[in-house]
Each structure stands twice: as structure tokens, then as C-alpha cells.
Amino acid sequence: MTDTAARPTTRTLRLDGLSCGGCVAKTRRALEALDATTVIDLDTRLARVTTAHDTDELVAAIRAAGFDAAPTDGAPHAFITQGVSCQGCVGRIRRAIQQHDAEATVDGDPAHQWLTVASRLDGESLLAAIAEAGYTAEPARFTKRTRHIESMSCQGCVKRMREAIQGRDPLARVEGEPAEKRLTVASYLPDALLDAALTEAGYPPGGEASADAPTTEDAPNASDTAAPAAEPAGDARRSVELALSGITCASCVRTIQQALDATDGVERAEVNFASRTASVTGRASPEALIRAVQAVGYGAEVVEDLERGEAKREANEAREYRQRLRDTAIALVPGLALMASMPFHHPVLEGVERGFWVAVGLATFGVLATAGRVFFVGAAKAFRHHQANMDMLVALGTGVAWLYSMVVALAPGVVPEAARSLYFEASLMIVGLINVGQALEVRARGRTSQALKHLLDLRPRTARVIRDGEERDIDIDAVAEGDRLRVRPGERLPVDGEVVEGDSYIDESTLTGEPMPVAKGVGDEVAAGTVNGQGSLVYRATRVGRHTRLSRIIEQVRDAQNSRPPISRLADRVAAVFVPAVMIAAVLTALIWFNVGPEPRLTHMLVAATTVLIIACPCALGLATPISTMIGVGKAAEHGVLIRSGEALQTASRLTTLVVDKTGTLTEGRPRVTDWQVFGDESRALGAALALERGSEHPLATALVAFVEAREIAPTGIHEFTALTGRGVSARLAGGERLLLGNAALMEAEGVDLSPGRTWIEAAESRAHTVLHLAIDGRLAALFAVADPLRDDAVAAIARLKRAGLEVVMLTGDAPPTARAIAREAGIDDVRAGLLPEDKHDAIAELQSRGEVVGMVGDGINDAPALARADVGFAIGQGTDVAIESAGIALMRNSLHGVADAIAISQAALTNIKQNLWGAFGYNVLGIPIAAGILYPLTGMLLSPIIAALAMSASSVTVVSNANRLRFFKPDGNREVSA
Template identity: 60%
Template sequence: MTQQTLTRTVPGMNCQGCVKRMREAIQALDANAEVIGTPDEKRLDVSVDPDSTALDDDALDQALTDAGFPPGEPENESKSQPESDDASRTSGDSVDATPTAAPAADATADATTTRLAVSGMTCAGCVNSVQKALQGTAGVTSAMVNFGTHTAEVTGNASEDALVSAVQGVGYDAKPIVDVREAEETRAAQEARDYKKRLQGSVAALVLAVPLMASMFFFHPEPVGAGRLYWLVIGALTLAVMAFPGRHFFTGAWKNARRHQANMDTLIAMGTGTAWLYSMAVVFFGPWLPEAARGIYFEASAMVIGLILLGNAMELKARGRTSDALKRLLDLQARTARVIRDGEEQEIDIDAVREDDRVRVRPGERLAVDGEVTEGESYIDESMLTGEPDPINKTLGDDVSAGTVNGKGGLVYRATRVGNDTRLGQITRQVASAQGSRPPIGDLADKVSSVFVPSVMIIAVITALAWFNFGVEARVIHMLVAATSVLIIACPCALGLATPISTMIGVGKAAEHGVLVRNGEALQTASKLTALVVDKTGTLTEGNPRVTEAEVLADNEQHVLGLVAALERGSEHPLATALTAYCEEEKGAKAAAIRDFDSVTGGGVKAQSDAGELLLGNAALLEDAGIDLAAGSDSAQALEDKARTIVYLAIGGELAALFGVSDPVRIDAKSAIARLQKDGLHLIMLTGDNRHTARAVGDAVGIDDFRAGLKPEDKHAEIERLQKEGHTVGMVGDGINDAPALARANVGFAIGQGTDVAIESAGMTLMRGSLHGVATAIELSQATLTNIKQNLAGAFGYNALCIPIAAGVFYPLTGALLSPMIAGAAMSLSSITVVSNANRLRLFAPRGTADGSTDTQAHTQPKEEAA
């Protein structure tokens, strides 16, 4: 059936991740709609059934707007540039026969995302208040607030001032995060101050409360005469505890009350404040109260504040370990650089380094910024970025990365990327952002926390009324104790920590194992994968191919090879590198003059020369142009039998040459595939290469389900087919050529070295070149989700169990009510338990590989990709 195509210009589309979000919004209206986005052109094409009533022009515009990508005119049409060979060919494995690459991510990809450091939050209720305030700000399309990191990530076009004002408007404070290192140092320093302050406050409160509580067993005078003076002194000391160590509970409760909100501070302030006020009333009016109603609870107020502050301090101490992975990444960043300016060498702050500065690095020093070597030769230890244990030789023209360590030689290099734009900066920013994200499973806690505190207050009132009207004597005392215990024990601290703490540690552990997690959603979905689609070139194979056979059918071999060199010399794809190296280095051919160069997606390249039209690529490219391949059929068959990738060259409408290219299978691919299969995944290999090569690679690594001769759209369709069959699909590719397929998969794993496009298109980016990283990512995802479920079950279970106990449901059996002091200790213990359980993830270790090695070291060096 003929499909109708609706085309939109979407200025906010910057990457395949944007396309994925728009696709999900559109297919929520019409599941059969096909959505193809071209971020470079800001163009979105939506193919629908002409008779569809679910998706018309208005519905499409509304869906895009609701998803945060309103259609409109491009902001800078004049910036469009002609596509290069690398920029235009995005065919993925179909370029096994044709070199490809893709454009770097748009520089404005992060322009609409703002990260804030939020201070003053004490529980899940605070998170809910801040999140609602940010989401209600004009121009905000989405907002995510993380209690574990005390950060917020906001998407939209609202200004930083507007976002900060929105947070301040609900009683909290916020500051834009410009530099991750500075923000982390500030957060660590603030937590250290808070820890010290709360520990000191706890000690001060308990110094009063413990002796007082102990004395209750020996000395408890009636509040008359000298006894009244005694209790007035104790009341004053308790008030001092509430006014100084516990001050922030009451100021926080007052701020929230003025805004008609409630949080943990509200519950604690109401509970301890009620106990103190009632005790003072007994001191002043005791003689006129019934004897059973003369209970005094100063020690309860002081003890509750002391125990909660002690719990807060212990929680902060435990939370401080959750960001160790991020701290280690930040420690890789040098603070100064030795720059050569105007012939003089000077050491300057890292923030003062600019692009094109010449930087000198001495033996044993850490490189400050990314760059290109201009002088010297040395070996560089890149293991912290790639996992490759052996130092890499670097000489004139080679790229070097910030955070790596120089060997014994001296180097001078030109700075190409500085600050947050370095690879290390991108990785650090990615980890920090992912640690602040939230898996969908956390939505349950958010929904509960939004109504939790008001609900607890209502339960406390009902409890008080029930005891006052139906309880046994002394009713007033029982009412006070039960209501206070309910208020204190139900504080939702554990609920707010259940998801973010585990996410922080899970993302951090993933980074330690060379896996960059883009967000919490990817972390959660990876645990549910049932099928894994694997690209061939650069994923199962090393991505460092070489020409092993060549047959030139034309007379002038040097001229033919010169044309091939000219066609491929501008590309950084491994096949192009192999062909160029063969023609120029092995055969000594010089690049010929060509013109009108063009790239054919999924096929190869074409150009014009004095000898006629040039076509270089796979068989389909030449056959579509009407080229007869019969002259090379025997040679092609022989190459296919050897599992070679074949690249054809046609000149002036005639087949002129064919090349056999071999790309060795990764040494650890077979063990990685076996490990993934053991984890219960169905493996499918997709490739644009010929069937013989595909089968040979499949047999070598242990994959018997494969699809060969695919174009980029075929890979996309194959993933859709698997999803319609009910599979949750992961896709492993190089992160550039397979960007659309990576974005379409439920979770995309970009295997490579973390280029911009990989990070934007994939849910996870593997910094090391081993497929074992995929297995590790999936296993860690499963461990993290299990940990989150344990935390949520513990937090929900704690409140479900403790609130009725605090309300007194067991009083008929025990004849006693839960003391507010025990309630305070239990509340603190619940938070400590959640944080401690989350910290068990720090002990996570991969299940190991099939051959007994670990995935912490890649067996092969990942291929270099065009940025």
C-alpha cells in the first residue's frame, strides 16, 4: 500500500536520541508509523497509511510539541554544509564493502539541557516539590531531580535564572552546574560540613537525652514546687536542643507550611514540637490535670532529634562513597598545563588552555587536554580510557587524549579539544548526568512520595482521635505518644533514597568497567533484554582490515590504484584505510585527480575522472548502475569462499578491479558470545557483507542466526520485527554507522571509543573494544535493578509495617505503645539500611568470561572512528 510521508523541520533535533524520543511519541498514536530523522538537516520524515485517522498533520505537530520538539523553521539554515564522504554515508555494516563514517554530534546537542545543584532537600517529598516547580516553569519540557546527588537535570529553553527562581520559590536553593569537577568538590565539601554539623548536633542532643532518660528510672518528681523548677530547667535545655542542633527541622517545616507543603521536616517538627509543648503544659498545669495525664516527654524530643541527626550523619557518611567512580574520573583531569606561547614555556591553569595552544608534556606526566602530536615520540598509557593495557606509540600527527599518562619520551602537541569538550570531559559529564538520572522503576516512589507526607499527617490525626475517643486511660498520653510516633517513624527518607543511591553506584560501577550509561532508563531496560542484535565490522571483527587480494582487470594498474586512493583517502573508515594503505604504501600509487565526488548510502562512493565515471563499492552499487560483473565472477566466488569482503571498482561503465579485504575476528569474540548466550540472550548478527563472509564470521564466534547483505533501513526493520515479536532488543554497533539502528533498539550499545555520535545514539557506550563489556553491562543492570527492588521493598515494607505499630495496633496484645525514641531510631535505621544495601553494589564483579579472563581488559585495540 502506498504510504503518505509527512515531513517536518524540527529545530530541536540534534541527535538520534532526539529521533528516538520523537518516534516513541508518534508511535504511541500510530504504532505502524515509520519515523526517520536526519539531525544534520533538522528533518523528520513520518510515513503513515493515507487512511490513518490516528495521525494527521495536526496530531503529528501536537505529538512533537508534547515530546519537547515543536516543529518550525531551522534557526541557522546558512550553517548547512555539503556532506563529505564520512558525513553522508551512514549505512552501517552495508559498508563492509564501502568505507563509511558519520558526522559528529551537533555542537548544540547539550544546549537545551541544564544541570542544577539543589540544596535544602531532606526527603522524597522535597524532590517532588522541586520537580513540580521546575516542570511548571515556562519553556521546560522535562525535569528530573535526584535526591542521591542533590541535582536536577532540566530539558527545555528556560533560562538558568528562571530555573533557579523556580526552585527558590518552593523554599530551596539551586546553582547551575558549569564545571563537573567544581560541582562535585562543592557537593563533597558541603556534605563534609553537614556530616560534621549533624554529628556534633547529635552528640549535643544525646548528651542531654541519655542521662535524662536514664534518670527517669530513678528520679521523676511531680511538676510542683521544686519539681516544677527541675522540669523547667530540663524543658529549657530540651528547647535549646530543638533550637540549635534541630533548628533546621523547624525552619524547614515553617518554610513548607508557608507554601502549603509538607516534607520530612514537617513530620519531625510536629512530632517533637508536640511532645515538648505537651510536656510544658504538664509542667505549668500539672496539678490541675488528671494524674494519668501528667506524663512528661522532654527526653523523647531530645532523644528523637539526637537519633535522627546521628542517622543523618551516618547516612551522609555512607552516601559519600557512592560517587567514588566519578571522583576517580575527575582525578584523571590535570589541573595545570605547560603551554608554549610566543616561544616561552609557562605553566597555566587548565581552564586557561585554548584550542591550538602548543602543550608540552614531560615523561610520566598526565596529558591536560586532547590534541595532535607536533614534536617528539613517546608511548602513552591509555588504559584508563580504552582498557588497553599496553602503552600506545605516539608520534607526529597522532591524536592524544586528556587524562592519559605519558611514558619516558617528551611530547609537544597542539590542543584540539579543551575543557569539557575533551573525551575525558565528555565521559565525566556523561557519568555525572547518568548518576543523576532515574530509572522508570523510581516513578513508583515519586508517585507515593507526592502524597505520602500529607497522608501520614492525616493518619496521625486519625490515630490521635481514635485514642482520644476509644482508647484506654490515660487517653491523652496514649494519644500523644501514638500520634508522635506515627509522625516520626513514617519519615520518607528511605523512600527517597531507594532508587537514586543504587543508580549512582550502578552507573559508577559501569564506568569502572568501561561502560558509559546514558541514563537510568537504559540501565533498567538492559536488565530485561531477550534478544541482542550484533553488528559485524568493528564489533565481532577487529575493525582493522587489510587488503589480502587484488585483481586489476584494466591495463594500467598504477592508474587504477591511484583512482582508488583518490576515492578513499578522505575517509577514516577502516576499509578505506585498508584500501588507501594498499594502494599508496604497498603499491606506491599516487592519488589521481577526481571531481564531483558523492557518497551512495549503503553502497559506496562515486566520482568523475578523465577516464569516465568511477564507482567504488559493493556489488549492489555497480549492478544498480548497470555494470556487468561477469568478468570478475570467478575471482569474486573464490574470495567469498575465503570469507573476504569484496570491494568492486568500475571505470567508465566497465568493471576495472576487485579487492578482497580481510578483517580478523576479535580474539575474545567467541568467549563473549558464549557468555551472552549463557545469560539467556538470543544473538542475531546483521551485516551488509556477503553471505559467505557472514557465515564464516558467524561460525567462528558461535552465532548461527544472521542476516547478510543488509542496508541501513534493513537493520532498522529487523529490530522492529523482533520488537513486534515481543522481544526486548539490544543493538551492538560502532555507534556511528549504526546510529539509527542503535536509537531504534530498546537499548543501544555503541562499541568503540566514545565519540559524540555514539554517546548520543546509544543507551550505553563501551569504552573498551570487547563484547564482554556488553555482558558486563547487562549483568550490572540486572544487579542494580535487583538492588533497587530490594530498597523499594524495604522502604515500602518498613512504612507499611511500622505505621500501624506506631499507631498502637498491638497495644491490646502488649499493653504498651511504641516509644517516639524508638520510632526515631527506626526511622534513621531505615535510611541507613537502604544506603548500606545500595553500597553492596560496590562489590559487584562480572560473572567472568567463557575463557576465564575478565572483561576489564580489551584483547584488541578498538578501531579509531571519525569524530
């Protein structure tokens, strides 16, 4: 719902479907029915309104009135003017610019001599148009400034200030530091207009002014649009996500990819046909990227908020689906009627009947201009930019069929009598069938991002904070680090934090894939998106906004879904030449049929060439890889596996050897007492052990303290405590008896007889457990076996990996006896112990030199070199940040089953991609020759263009449907899950 108290903003929409004054009046009433909305300009093409509503709500209101609308395209420009004194002056400038670009939008603030223009014209042309209107202007400078905002308290404040500033300058970049009350703005706005925007938003600049002088950013000047590829890059390295429009096939993706790659400052660009997005990393500014895309004929806008971007994409897909169905009906109804009538009423192109068919041709043209408009407009754009795409194939095929039919109807004498066939119904049926195929493709494609949508749905919209002793619900964006929040039973946690009051069980399955709830109490960390159980918790926010664990997961999933595995390069190479090759094939087909084909040659030539154009399907090639990658990455996320890139996805599917670390990977990573033996009074012995070790931070001491405290035994009073370096500790009881706790060397040195426990000690040491000895008054009182035990599911997971055909190798820095004991227990045959971090790196290199494709699983800083060296690294569970950053795949739970899941999902995804690619290649390799008439000598028939259109639509739908099978893939239904 729109916050109608927000500052009104001028918005411009391109209108579609308005044909008269009545349509304009109806649209005006629909817009003015919205509160806080004033219509400035409205005609059959454009609407300019001042409103507090967002663009989606305006578009919805116009559609409810029976028309369509979309935001205007065009690169944004900003100017400082002279002589502009009123809105009448702005209107004169607007009319002057619109004489050269009818769809340009112009907004001005005469009080501050400020003018913004969204237009396809370059900066020099706009300055010339402003001069034609009788005014002078100069391009605004993109400058970086800071403001002290005393009333800024949270990121919610920053968000509201950003919206206020970007309402006047859409290119502005706004960052805030609430703790320091500092706002940093990079914008074209003059200082006075910037301060006015902040004041109107309720955040007047004040207090001490920043010491930083305004600096000119390296970002491009808004009026410099002639050469988008030559844009100076900014200083800051950033990742930008763009929502793209106008993409219809793999050739479009290739064109946009090349445009982005050619933009200065771009380090990496990934264009995703399935999601209609581009992810760009580098120093190029967002506006430079947008202009680069627009320069090759497509639309782009920055996705600032992922959740809002996904919602907008869904709305766009729903609109496209409805539009395609409408166009299908418009084309198929008359097309089917014509097909039904043709066998009974062959055209005799004389007199009245000839006039009838001319009228049918004109009506067909009207239908093509309506239902097929998207293809012809796309083809025209591609032609203007010297490109070739699917739209061009469809437009050529249907256009040639219609034009030939009109020639036959208007001037039958120029065509041999045997070739006087009409193909109006073919043009209509082709457009209708392709539209229905694309509608089905849109619907199926929408299901591919369900995993990301599910993650987005995990974020609550509000949080219950405790401030000044009162609880109140606030927007989640207004939560600041350090806030105390209350979570009631059954509620989702809004941000990350640390429990300060209460205890409960938390369901973390949505993040980790673990089905069992985890007990949480005071001091424990909790994560956003998890679900509270039956208890009530109060916790302190430690990470908010985009810094929460859930937000980082969402960003990584999105980035991985937009990345491309290496296998996609084959499709890219084919896509680069596909459409031109098809057009050449159509021309060759026409020449062959015209020169050596049977009579009627002209008819055969037309049918064969048109069918070749129509049957070719670059869409299937473009969808084959990205749609399976999106679903595969999303499926992995559902199982608590974050695959960081398409390359990691593909490499994981080819692994032959898996290298695992021991501590924290195979084992739990924290020692605990696994067995004990007491000689005499158990309470006395355990109390003495607790007293001796409770002040120590040594891992063995910590394990022993936890063991005794779990049995609720109080420590015994001691004095004369002494630490015996390398051997243990000693003290005296209140009664004077001497206590010793340590290794066998200490016992032997003090003359303690170990024979009562010799058998027990040998058994424990054979399992590579460390034995702690307790002696009271010179006699053995207790023995404790301490070990870092295997994870509960380690044995089952290793067995599962072996069943998958992987060779499992353990690399560890531990002593060989301990390493061999753990490996034997886990079922691992190849063990290499006593290794330094660089030794692990070299061991992996040696395996790779033998032709093995190696994966590495680790969790610590010492694993980072090996993780980076491996073909793909797996960072397990709560590993260190260094380990996670070095890995291509991150496991959100502490289980090797996550590795097996990742490999199984990767293999399924790659199999699916190969099926799609082979299907797309096979379809085109077989379909195009058949369309050209290679089977004519055997059958005496040519493939109908209508059947070709049906086949072309079916090929794309088949690829999308096959990819969607991955949504139902289960890595291992028989997996053992530990409680």
C-alpha cells in the same frame, strides 16, 4: 588558592552562632586577617565585605573563629537609580529595604546610578522601599551586547572577563570567541558599567565596534519576581545544573520537581535527592529557575563549573556532617542523662520538684531550638508554602511531646493523674538519634559520587605549552586550539590533540577500560586525562575546555547520574501523598486510642501518635532510586561504558535479544591480509604487488600495501600501469614482463593457470575471504587472502552474552556467504544478511512485535536508524557521531565485552533499586501500624518514640549502605582480555 590580585568583589554572608559584641569583634578580626579584605558591615546576623577571596574561603575563616556562615539567599534584582550620589544614599536604601526583609543585601555604584539587591521581596515591593528612602528607580533591562576585545586570546581570558562582569551582575551570561576577538554579554549592567568592569579586568573594549545593536533578551527582568512560573523563556535552548539546599526528603524533591516543571520554557527537569542537584533542559533562564525553586521555600544556585561545584558540594556535606554530629551530642547527652534519672526520680509535680521539671522543660526547649532547629525551620518553611515534608513529621512529634510535658509540669491538674508522664527525654533522644542517622547518611552519601570525582581528578590543572620557542606552564583554561604542548613521561595529557613529534605508549584505561597501553606516534590522536608512558611527546591541541573527550564523558556521566529511571515513578507517586497520609494516620491513631484505648488513654494516645509521626521515613523512599542510579552509572564509567540516562540503565537490565552489526562491531572494521601463498621468489612477488597497489585508496589495496610494507620490502620499478575496472590492475616490469593483480575473472581472461593454488583458493573462499591473485609474465606468482577479521575478543564476548541469557542476532549489509562465515566463527546462529539501513530498522521492529526487548550494537551512520529503533542502542568504540548520538549507551572501547559489562551493571543496579524500594516500602508498611499500636493487644506495650527514631534513622542509612554495595560490584571477574 585564591588569586589575590583579582578584582575585589562585595560579598554578603549570613552568620550563625554570634550572640554578642565579642562574637562580632572576633569575626571581624578573622575576616580582616585575610589579605585584600575590607569589612563594610558586620553584626550578629550578616557580614558584608569587599574581598578578592571566594565565598568558601570567607566561610572557612569564620568557622575557624568558632562560628558558622553561608551565602545569603534571595532573588537578585537590578535597578537604575536617580539621585543616589554617595554610599550614604546606598545605606539609606539598604536600611529601608531591610525593614521589610532583614536578610536582604544591597550594593550600589553611585557613579553609574546602579543598584543591585538580593531579597525575597518582589520587584514592586523593592521599588516602594527605595521610594520610602527618598529615591526613585526603575528596573534595569536585561540586554544582549557584543564587544570587540583585542587583548582576548583564549578561553582563560573569557573566564576572567566573565568573573569580572558577574562580580557586578551575578545574572550576566558571557560568551567569548577568542579567534574573532568577540565577547557577547547578556546583562543588566549599563554600558558604562559593563565597559568599566572589562577595563578593570585588563580587557578594555576597543577596535571596531560590533555591528550588532544591543537587543533586549527574552530573559526575565530581574525585578519581576512575583510569578516565577510565568517567566518568558529565552531563545536559546540550554542545559542548566542547579545546586539545591534545604532538601530533606522525597516530598521536597516532588515539590521542587513540580515547581521546575511549571516554569515556562522548561522541557525536562530531573531533581536528584542523593546529590541535591537539579538538571534542567529548555529555554528558561537560570534566574527564572532559581526563583521558581526559591518560591517553594528552597535554595538554588547555578553550577557554572562542575569541578568547583563538586568541591563545594563536598565542603557542604562535610559541614553538614559536623553540624549533625554536634547536634547529636547536644541532644543525646542531656537526653541520656534524663533517661538514666527517670527510673530513680519519678516526678512528683508539687512544690520544688515541680519547679525543677519546669526548669528541665525550659532547658529541653533550648536544646530543641539548637540541635533541632533545622527540623523546626524546615517545617515552618513547608507550612508557609502549604507543603508537608519529613521536617514537619519530626517537628510535630518532638514538639507535641515537649508541649504535653510542659502542660503536665506547669498545670498537672488539667491532666488525669495516671497520665502525668513527662517526655522531655523522648524529645531530646528523638532529635539526637535522627541527627546521628542523618550524619551517617551524609557520610555514606558522599561516597556515591566517587566515580565522578575520579573523572574530575583526571584533568591536570596546568599544561606545558611551547610558544615562541619557549616552554612554560600555564593554566589549563588558557590553552587554545592550535597550541603545541609537551608531555613528559608519566604525565597526564591536559587536552585532546594530534601528535606532531615523538612516540610513546599511552595508558587509556581511565577512559576506555582497556588495560593495555596504546602506541602513539606522529599523526595519532591523543585524549585529555590519559597517561603518557616512557616517551616524550609534543602534540597540537585540537579540542580544549569543555570540548575534550574527557569533558564530554564527565558531562554525560553527570547528566545520567541525575536522570531517573522509569521505576522511580512509583516512589514519586507515593512521595506525593506520603507525609499527608502519615499525618492523617497519626490523627486517626490518636482518636482511636483516646476513644477506645485503655487507661491512661491520654498517655497512650500521645505515645502512639508521636511514634507514628517519628517512625515514618520518606527519606528512604527518596534515596532508594537516585543513589543506586548514581553509583551504577559511575561504576559503568569505570569500565568504559557511558550510560546516558536512567531509562537506558533500566532498559538494558531487561534485554532479551541483542542485535549486532558485523563491520566494525564483530570485526575490526578494516581489511587486512590474513594469509598468503607465494610461488617462486617471495621478495620479487611482494615488491611487484606493492608497486601495483601503493597509489590506490581501495580498502583491499590498502590492506595489501600495509602487509608488504610491514615486511620492509621495497617496491619494484614498473611502467605502463593500467587500471582494469572491476577486475584489477596491470603493468610491466623494467624487463618487459607483464604484471597482473586482481580477481579470478582477470586471471581467467588473461589465460593464467590457477591450478597450482586451486586448493588454497577454495579454502580461503570457504572462509569468505577475498582472494587477490598476482601473475608475473603469465604465471601465477602469489595469492593473498584479505578479510575484515573478527575482533580478538569477539568469540569470548558473544559466549558471555549468551551465558547471560541473551539471544544474539547479526544484521549486516554484507553478502550472505561472508555474513554466514563470520557468524559461524563468532558463534552466532541467527544471521540476516544483505540488509539496507531501513531493513535493519524493520528487522528490529519485527523482533519487538514478538515481545522481545531489543538492544542494538553498531558503529556507523547506516546503523543510526536501527540504534534509534532499538529499546536501547549501544554505540561501540570510535563510532561515528551520528551512531553515538542515536545510542542510549556509548562504549569507549572497541569491544563487545563493554555491552556485557553494561548489561551486567544495569541488572545489578536495578536489583539494588528494587531492594531499596521494597525495603523502604516494607519498612513503612510494617513500621507505621506497629507504631500505631497494632501489637498492643498481644504484647501490652507500645513502641517507644525513641525506638521509632532509631528505626527511622536506620532505614535511611540502610538504603544508602545497600546502594554503596554497588561500588564493589564486578561485571565479570573471569572475562578474557585480549592483549
